[in-house]
Every structure is written in C-alpha cells, then in structure tokens.
Amino acid sequence: xxxxxxxxxxxxxxxxxxxxxxxxxxxxxxxxxxxxxxxxxxxxxxxxxxxxxxxxxxxxxxxxxxxxxxxxxxxxxxxxxxxxxxxxxxxxxxxxxxxxxxxxxxxxxxxxxxxxxxxxxxxxxxxxxxxxxxxxxxxxxxxxxxxxxxxxxxxxxxxxxxxxxxxxxxxxxxxxxxxxxxxxxxxxxxxxxxxxxxxxxxxxxxxxxxxxxxxxxxxxxxxxxxxxxxxxxxxxxxxxxxxxxxxxxxxxxxxxxxxxxxxxxxxxxxxxxxxxxxxxxxxxxxxxxxxxxxxxxxxxxxxxxxxxxxxxxxxxxxxxxxxxxxxxxxxxxxxxxxxxxxxxxxxxxxxxxxxxxxxxxxxxxxxxxxxxxxxxxxxxxxxxxxxxxxxxxxxxxxxxxxxxxxxxxxxxxxxxxxxxxxxxxxxxxxxxxxxxxxxxxxxxxxxxxxxxxxxxxxxxxxxxxxxxxxxxxxxxxxxxxxxxxxxxxxxxxxxxxxxxxxxxxxxxxxxxxxxxxxxxxxxxxxxxxxxxxxxxxxxxxxxxxxxxxxxxxxxxxxxxxxxxxxxxxxxxxxxxxxxxxxxxxxxxxxxxxxxxxxxxxxxxxxxxxxxxxxxxxxxxxxxxxxxxxxxxxxxxxxxxxxxxxxxxxxxxxxxxx
Amino acid sequence: xxxxxxxxxxxxxxxxxxxxxxxxxxxxxxxxxxxxxxxxxxxxxxxxxxxxxxxxxxxxxxxxxxxxxxxxxxxxxxxxxxxxxxxxxxxxxxxxxxxxxxxxxxxxxxxxxxxxxxxxxxxxxxxxxxxxxxxxxxxxxxxxxxxxxxxxxxxxxxxxxxxxxxxxxxxxxxx
Numbered sequence: 082x083x084x085x086x087x088x089x090x091x092x093x094x095x096x097x098x099x100x101x102x103x104x105x106x107x108x109x110x111x112x113x114x115x116x117x118x119x120x121x122x123x124x125x126x127x128x129x130x131x132x133x134x135x136x137x138x139x140x141x142x143x144x145x146x147x148x149x150x151x152x153x154x155x156x157x158x159x160x161x162x163x164x165x166x167x168x169x170x171x172x173x174x175x176x177x178x179x180x181x182x183x184x185x186x187x188x189x190x191x192x193x194x195x196x197x198x199x200x201x202x203x204x205x206x207x208x209x210x211x212x213x214x215x216x217x218x219x220x221x222x223x224x225x226x227x228x229x230x231x232x233x234x235x236x237x238x239x240x241x242x243x244x245x246x247x248x249x250x251x252x253x254x255x256x257x258x259x260x261x262x263x264x265x266x267x268x269x270x271x272x273x274x275x276x277x278x279x280x281x282x283x284x285x286x287x288x289x290x291x292x293x294x295x296x297x298x299x300x301x302x303x304x305x306x307x308x309x310x311x312x313x314x315x316x317x318x319x320x321x322x323x324x325x326x327x328x329x330x331x332x333x334x335x336x337x338x339x340x341x342x343x344x345x346x347x348x349x350x351x352x353x354x355x356x357x358x359x360x361x362x363x364x365x366x367x368x369x370x371x372x373x374x375x376x377x378x379x380x381x382x383x384x385x386x387x388x389x390x391x392x393x394x395x396x397x398x399x400x401x402x403x404x405x406x407x408x409x410x411x412x413x414x415x416x417x418x419x420x421x422x423x424x425x426x427x428x429x430x431x432x433x434x435x436x437x438x439x440x441x442x443x444x445x446x447x448x449x450x451x452x453x454x455x456x457x458x459x460x461x462x463x464x465x466x467x468x469x470x471x472x473x474x475x476x477x478x479x480x481x482x483x484x485x486x487x488x489x490x491x492x493x494x495x496x497x498x499x500x501x502x503x504x505x506x507x508x509x510x511x512x513x514x515x516x517x518x519x520x521x522x523x524x525x526x527x528x529x530x531x532x533x534x535x536x537x538x539x540x541x542x543x544x545x546x547x548x549x550x551x552x553x554x555x556x557x558x559x560x561x562x563x564x565x566x567x568x569x570x571x572x573x574x575x576x577x578x579x580x581x582x583x584x585x586x587x588x589x590x591x592x593x594x595x596x597x598x599x600x601x602x603x604x605x606x607x608x609x610x611x612x613x614x615x616x617x618x619x620x621x622x623x624x625x626x627x628x629x630x631x632x633x634x635x636x637x638x639x640x641x642x643x644x645x646x647x648x649x650x651x652x653x654x655x656x657x658x659x660x661x662x663x664x665x666x667x668x669x670x671x672x673x674x675x676x677x678x679x680x681x682x683x684x685x686x687x688x689x690x691x692x693x694x695x696x697x698x699x700x701x702x703x704x705x706x707x708x709x710x711x712x713x714x715x716x717x718x719x720x721x722x723x724x725x726x727x728x729x730x731x732x733x734x735x736x737x738x
Numbered sequence: 739x740x741x742x743x744x745x746x747x748x749x750x751x752x753x754x755x756x757x758x759x760x761x762x763x764x765x766x767x768x769x770x771x772x773x774x775x776x777x778x779x780x781x782x783x784x785x786x787x788x789x790x791x792x793x794x795x796x797x798x799x800x801x802x803x804x805x806x807x808x809x810x811x812x813x814x815x816x817x818x819x820x821x822x823x824x825x826x827x828x829x830x831x832x833x834x835x836x837x838x839x840x841x842x843x844x845x846x847x848x849x850x851x852x853x854x855x856x857x858x859x860x861x862x863x864x865x866x867x868x869x870x871x872x873x874x875x876x877x878x879x880x881x882x883x884x885x886x887x888x889x890x891x892x893x894x895x896x897x898x899x900x901x902x903x904x905x906x907x908x909x910x911x912x913x
Contacts, residue, residue: 364746371753395758398757402754406750412746413744413746416743453753456760656817
C-alpha cells in the first residue's frame with residue numbers, strides 16, 4: 082500500500098512538472114495574456130512539493146515499519162536499528178538520497194515561488210520552468226533507474242542494516258545540508274538561464290540571485306564541514322580532510338560558489354563582470370551535478386561511492402550534458418551580444434574581487450584536475466594511478482594564502498576607484514596587531530618552529546583583525562552597532578571565520594603530534610606534556626553492536642584532567658568493526674584517542690594524538706556559514722519594489738540591441 | 739562573434755567524452771597472462787597435515803586467495819570467502835607479506851575460510867603468480883591451469899557472474 086502510494090506520488094509529481102514547464106513557456110512568451118500565471122505556477126509548485134513530501138514520508142514510514150519487502154529498506158535497515166537511524170537511513174543509500182534531493186529541490190522551488198513577488202511574471206515563469214526541468218530530470222532518473230519503492234519477493238526475514246559508518250549523528254545531518262547547498266545552486270542556475278533567455282544580464286538580476294546563492298553557499302559550507310567533522314570523529318584516524326574524490330566533488334562547487342557570491346556583489350553594485358558572473362552560476366550548478374555523477378557512476382574509486390551502475394551513470398551524464406550544455410550554448414549566444422564593459426580601475430574593490438575570483442577559480446581548477454587526472458591517465462591506457470594530498474597541499478598553500486591577504490582589504494577599498502593612501506593607512510593597525518600577536522603566539526606557544534606556520538598564523542590574524550576593524554569603522558561612522566547592515570555583518574563574520582580557519586589549519590597541520598603505543602593496564606604514555614594512562618578494557622553492549630570499551634585517564638603534570646572512553650565496535654548484522662574514537666577538547670587543543678588492536682595479555686595498541694586548535698577549524702567554518710545566512714537576510718534583497726522591475730525592463734532594452 | 743565564449747561549451751564536451759570513456763572500462767578486470775597456463779608453484783606447507791590437504795586439493799577445482807592481515811579489502815571479502823568455504827569450495831590462502839602471529843590472530847578473530855594457509859612473507863611466490871596487490875583470487879581448474887583471476891575483494895557480482903558459472907561448468911561434464 083505505502084510503496085504504491087510513494088510510486089504514485091512520484092509519478093504525479095512528474096506530471097505536475099510537465100504541466101509546470103509547458104505553462105511556464107506560455108507565460109514567459111506572453112505574460113500579459115496570463116494575469117493569473119504567478120498564482121497558477123505557485124499552485125503547481127506547491128502541489129509538486131506536497132507530492133514529493135508524501136513520497137518521502139511514505140519511505141520514512143516504511144523504514145519505521147521494517148517493511149523489508151521494499152528492496153531499499155531491506156538493504157539499509159534492520160529491526161535492531163535505533164529509530165533515529167531508521168529515519169536517517171532514508172538517505173543512507175543511492176535511491177533514498179535521490180528522494181531527499183528531490184524534496185530539497187521542491188522546497189527551494191517553493192521558496193522561490195513564494196518569495197519572488199517582486200519579479201516580472203516572465204522572469205518568474207522562466208525560473209520556475211528551469212527548476213521544473215531540473216526536477217523532471219531527477220524524477221525520471223529515480224523512476225527509471227533507481228526507484229526506492231521497488232518491491233522484492235520472497236520477503237527477506239531481516240534487513241542488511243545501515244552501514245555502521247553512517248550510524249553517527251554527524252552523518253545524519255551531513256547529507257541533507259550538503260544537498261541543500263547543491264540544490265540551492267540550481268536556483269542560481271535557473272536565475273542565470275532566465276537572465277540569458279531574456280537578455281537581462283544586469284544588476285537587477287544579480288540582486289535577485291544574491292540571497293539564494295549566499296544561502297545555498299552557507300548550506301554547502303555547513304554540509305562540507307559536518308562531513309569533515311564526521312570523518313574526524315568516526316573514521317578514527319584523526320584526519321579531517323582526505324582529498325578523496327567525493328570530498329573534492331563537494332569542494333569544487335564550494336570554491337566556484339564562493340567566487341560566485343563575490344562576483345555577484347560586483348555585478349549587483351557596479352553592473353560589471355556580467356558575463357563572468359553568469360558563467361560562474363552555470364558552472365557552480367554544473368559542478369554540483371558532476372559531484373552527483375561522480376558519486377553514482379563508479380567512474381572514480383572512493384570510500385563514498387554508492388553502489389554503482391553504468392545505466393545510472395549514463396543517465397546523469399546525459400542529463401548533465403543537456404542541462405549544462407544547453408545553458409552554455411545559451412551563454413555563448415547571449416554573451417556575444419553583450420557590449421564591452423567599462424574599464425575597471427586597478428586600485429578598486431572591483432579589481433580586488435576580480436583577483437579573488439581568479440584565485441578561487443584556479444583553486445577549483447586545481448581540485449578538478451587532481452580529481453579527474455587519474456581518469457584521464459586511465460582512459461589513455463597509461464595505467465591506474467591516484468593523486469594524493471601532496472599535490473593538493475603543494476598548490477593550495479601558495480594559491481590560498483594570497484586570498485587571505487586580499488580578504489583584509491575587502492571593506493576599505495572603495496568601489497570604482499580607490500586611493501592607495503587611505504587603504505594602506507586603514508590596513509596599518511590590523512596588520513601591526515596581526516604581526517605582533519602572530520609572532521607572540523608562534524614563538525610563545527609553538528617554540529618558533531616552521532616559518533610557513535608563522536605566515537599562516539599572521540595572515541589568519543590579519544583577516545580577523547581587518548574584519549573587526551570593518552565593523553568598528555562602520556559602527557563609528559553610522560549610528561552605533563545597530564546601524565551595521567546585515568550584509569556587512571555577514572561579510573565580516575565570514576572573513577573572520579576564514580581567518581580563524583586558516584590559523585587553525587596552519588597550527589594543527591604544523592604542530593600536531595601522533596604516537597602509536599602499546600599499553601598494558603596501568604601503563605602510561607606521554608604526549609606533549611599529557612600523560613595517557615590505560616586503565617584496561619571492558620565489553621559493553623550497544624543497541625545493535627557489541628564493543629570493547631577502553632578507559633584512558635588523561636593527566637597533566639600528574640593531575641587527572643579527564644577520562645576518555647574509546648571503543649572498538651562490532652556491528653552484529655554486517656559484522657563490521659568500527660573504531661569509535663574519544664576526544665577531549667578545549668579551544669587550544671584536542672586530545673584524541675583511538676583504540677587499536679589487542680596485543681595479547683590485556684595490552685592494546687592505542688593511537689594518541691595531540692591536535693592543537695582543532696576546535697577552531699570547526700568554529701571557523703561555523704562562522705563562515707553563519708556569515709552566509711546573515712548576509713542573505715539583508716533587507717535590500719527582500720524589499721518588494723515595483724521600481725526595480727520597471728528599471729530592469731528599461732535596462733533590458735539597453736542590454737540587448 | 740568572439741571565439742572565446744565557446745570555450746566553456748567545448749570544455750564541457752571534452753569532459754563528457756572523458757567521463758563517458760571512463761565509464762566504458764568500468765569493469766576493472768585486469769587480463770592476466772597466466773590464464774590458461776599451468777598454475778605457478780605455491781609456498782611449501784609448514785607441516786605434513788597442511789601438505790596432505792594441499793595434495794588432496796590437486797585435481798579439484800579450487801581457489802587460491804592472496805591475503806594479508808593488514809589489508810582492509812581482505813576483511814571486506816572475508817564473509818564471502820567464509821560462505822564459499824561453507825559451501826564446500828576449497829580455498830587455499832596465501833598469506834602475503836605478513837607476520838605469522840598477526841595472520842594467526844586475524845584468522846582467530848574473524849574465522850578461517852582456508853583449507854590450508856601457506857606463507858609468502860617476502861612476496862616471492864606472488865611475483866610468479868603476477869599479484870598486483872592483495873586481495874587477489876585465482877580459480878584453478880582440475881587440470882591445474884589458471885581459469886580466472888579476480889583483482890580486489892570477492893563480491894556478489896564476482897560470485898554470481900564469474901565464479902558460479904565456471905564452477906557449474908566444471909561440475910557439469912562430470913555429473
């Protein structure tokens with residue numbers, strides 16, 4: 082009954098999508114003939130969301146009911162699985178994750194329909210039509226190649242259980258946030274296509290797109306950070322970024338998305354870089370689709386890959402070609418009609434942001450090449466190979482640090498043309514504080530080791546103090562802290578977070594200490610002034626696993642400061658062994674213990690790690706995310722203005738001629 | 739019309755061709771020159787009991803599996819091997835570049851699917867077999883020739899599409 086309901090809801094949603102696209106085409110051609118178009122489109126979008134939501138709920142209920150006649154449930158659940166993980170197991174496999182993806186797309190589309198009353202009817206119709214097209218692509222993909230409601234007979238007695246790696250709170254919310262980001266770029270893409278079709282590449286278009294893009298970016302930031310958090314706590318190696326193809330697949334849209342939110346600012350405020358901005362919007366979504374393809378096609382070998390199937394890979398590849406290829410062809414056609422833009426002065430905020438874009442896009446290219454190079458080599462028949470962290474680190478440090486330097490100048494450089502003198506004067510104080518505090522931190526705590534570490538610390542502090550100065554200057558010149566617009570709050574928080582992130586990454590990668598030791602009960606190992614005393618292990622039983630839990634007392638100068646309980650879990654159904662690490666943290670350091678193998682007569686191998694400033698990596702990314710959300714709330718974007726659309730149509734006439 | 743605006747479209751085209759090509763060699767089977775030839779020699783068994791098992795396996799279809807306790811994919815394929823052993827398939831385990839004690843502990847802990855475990859601590863025998871890395875599994879026919887080689891962990895697809903048809907074919911003429 083429920084599987085049939087889910088099937089019908091998906092089929093119904095497909096039909097609604099077809100109607101939505103057909104009607105959008107009509108309404109975009111002759112908006113004056115369809116005065117009810119906005120209301121009608123909204124009704125379609127709402128019913129689409131409702132149908133997908135029904136399908137999603139049906140799947141969740143099937144999981145709760147342990148309905149193993151559904152193949153997808155049998156593959157990803159088990160009677161013993163805790164309820165929270167049964168609900169999150171919906172996106173624990175390929176088919177269900179598509180369901181989540183479509184739910185998010187429907188949700189974003191609904192929001193666009195709901196919050197774009199200030200858009201001209203034709204633009205709105207095209208945007209919703211494009212989003213409908215993307216939705217139909219995923220709906221047909223699901224129904225044809227990966228229907229989560231497929232049934233099987235005979236019904237197995239028990240399920241195969243959710244992969245134990247995914248049974249972690251971080252993993253429960255990581256995919257939804259990541260998909261929110263990916264799918265959010267579909268909105269930016271739809272606006273870009275609408276602008277190209279209407280020939281309206283102007284500042285109004287940029288202003289409409291900005292809040293959507295910024296919030297999608299913030300979701301993506303949170304999603305990537307949570308994935309990294311999960312890897313850090315769950316994989317048990319103490320690493321947090323592995324340059325794995327699938328991590329890279331989410332990082333590429335992030336880098337291009339970061340470039341996009343900055344270049345949108347220029348197009349919004351100054352009306353330049355139009356062609357570049359629209360191209361970035363297309364590429365950001367294209368890379369999101371590419372990420373989906375890479376995870377599901379089996380083209381690249383990765384720990385994240387879903388069970389791959391050539392038919393699925395082929396479908397996504399064809400969809401990617403149609404959607405992105407179509408948009409790029411449209412771009413090639415329209416961009417050739419754009420008039421040359423006014424020149425940009427070298428010392429200006431525009432040129433600084435252009436430089437920022439160049440660096441970010443080059444970084445994205447570095448990741449792209451590193452991810453796909455093994456595939457190129459393989460296709461040319463030159464053998465299998467993999468590109469590892471050394472390649473990425475060698476390129477990210479020299480290409481990333483100039484970006485951090487640039488960040489500190491963001492608010493003091495004026496639009497159009499800026500004088501060098503005031504900019505440098507404004508930079509003097511934060512720069513001086515950064516250098517002094519940086520050297521103090523580097524020499525005082527980390528014994529002046531490694532010159533590159535000093536560079537990273539100083540640049541990070543520079544970004545932080547420059548962001549604080551921007552807020553302070555604005556508060557002083559306006560009417561206090563309350564007069565600071567949320568766009569400036571968002572930008573400053575984002576840059577502050579970046580600075581914190583840079584410091585933390587520098588410190589943790591330069592000064593972390595890792596020791597693999599063999600400890601018998603009562604023995605002590607010393608790491609960076611902390612003593613780890615192994616108190617032995619005892620068996621514990623979880624809901625669906627049995628574990629060996631060790632007790633490790635951590636002492637500082639002989640006084641106990643905390644007790645850690647790392648575990649080695651064996652999940653009963655899949656018989657997988659999982660390392661559950663234990664972490665004690667404060668802002669200055671993480672102490673990370675993972676339990677290795679038993680080494681005979683109550684001795685175990687343990688990995689002890691001292692990771693300085695690890696918490697600031699998470700705090701920094703959290704601030705970036707927060708900055709994104711706050712910036713998206715700026716009132717300027719949400720003012721319903723008739724005048725905006727009036728001037729926009731005036732601008733259209735100028736643009737295309 | 740300016741030429742450079744077509745660059746993104748051309749780049750996409752190149753990418754699609756590349757990804758399509760990448761999907762074509764999805765099956766990562768590495769052809770082995772050993773197929774159809776006589777199976778290379780195996781390490782000498784450590785005791786007479788093991789030698790007897792090995793002798794008994796001669797003239798029977800059997801699997802030779804190269805594995806190591808340090809190898810994660812070996813752990814992944816382990817349940818499949820256990821199931822095969824339970825169904826009466828003879829599996830000869832060659833412990834590759836491993837400590838004897840670590841290997842014994844690994845087998846104690848996870849179970850032993852092997853009819854006999856031979857040791858190749860230097861990886862010298864593995865060179866003769868053409869082993870790229872562990873795990874690798876070879877199907878040896880009753881006439882002692884190599885019939886098939888699987889690189890990487892044994893999985894459902896391999897059992898269903900490669901091993902089972904070949905085992906049935908071997909049994910077929912006899913019965």
